[in-house]
Amino acid sequence: MLAVLKNKQATTYHDVINEKGYSYSGRSAEEFKQQGFIVLPEEEAFKIIKKNIEDKYLTAWEEITEDQYWDALETLPPLNFTKTAYGELFWFREFTALDITNVYICIYSNTPRYFKAAKHFTKNHKEILEDLYSHLTRKDN
Numbered sequence: 207m208l209a210v211l212k213n214k215q216a217t218t219y220h221d222v223i224n225e226k227g228y229s230y231s232g233r234s235a236e237e238f239k240q241q242g243f244i245v246l247p248e249e250e251a252f253k254i255i256k257k258n259i260e261d262k263y264l265t266a267w268e269e270i271t272e273d274q275y276w277d278a279l280e281t282l283p284p285l286n287f288t289k290t291a292y293g294e295l296f297w298f299r300e301f302t303a304l305d306i307t308n309v310y311i312c313i314y315s316n317t318p319r320y321f322k323a324a325k326h327f328t329k330n331h332k333e334i335l336e337d338l339y340s341h342l343t344r345k346d347n
Contacts, residue, residue: 208235209251211244217258217303219251256304263302265324267341270310275320278310288331293318295331309334 208223220243221229228234235245246254284296285307291314298308305327311334313319321338329337 207248208245209248210235210238211246211251211254213244214254215258216244217255217262219255222248259303259306263306263324264326267321267323267338270320270322272318272320274322275310275312278308278322284310285327286331295334297327301327311335311338313338 207225209219210221210223210229212220221231221233221238223229223235223238223245229238238245244251278298279296282299285299287296288294293311293313295309295311298310301307302324306324307327308322309325311321313321323338325334325337
């Protein structure tokens with residue numbers, strides 16, 4: 207199967223070309239290419255789309271208020287809520303794209319600090335915490 211992309215910044219397929227050489231719209235790969243579209247094997251196209259979605263939807267850590275944290279926690283039941291001696295972490299149940307959704311963290315200290323970022327849900331808690339601590343270390347320097 208071949209995938210048709212509008213351009214290198216595409217976040218979805220424009221069309222798909224089957225084994226017989228034609229798309230659902232009846233056009234061939236050559237016709238798409240003549241019109242400026244990109245035609246690639248599906249695996250390559252998916253890699254481009256995945257990277258474009260990540261570039262568009264993954265976000266850096268931002269410090270938020272306690273009210274923002276609780277508002278997210280109470281909007282929908284959280285995914286993978288975890289509470290430890292160091293703080294709390296949960297994923298927002300609504301996904302933005304692919305496996306990307308917001309993760310919220312409360313770090314216990316004299317005054318609790320709250321953070322959120324859009325990350326891959328497939329990352330485990332350790333990776334998420336390491337990512338946040340790395341961000342905080344860079345920010346403090």
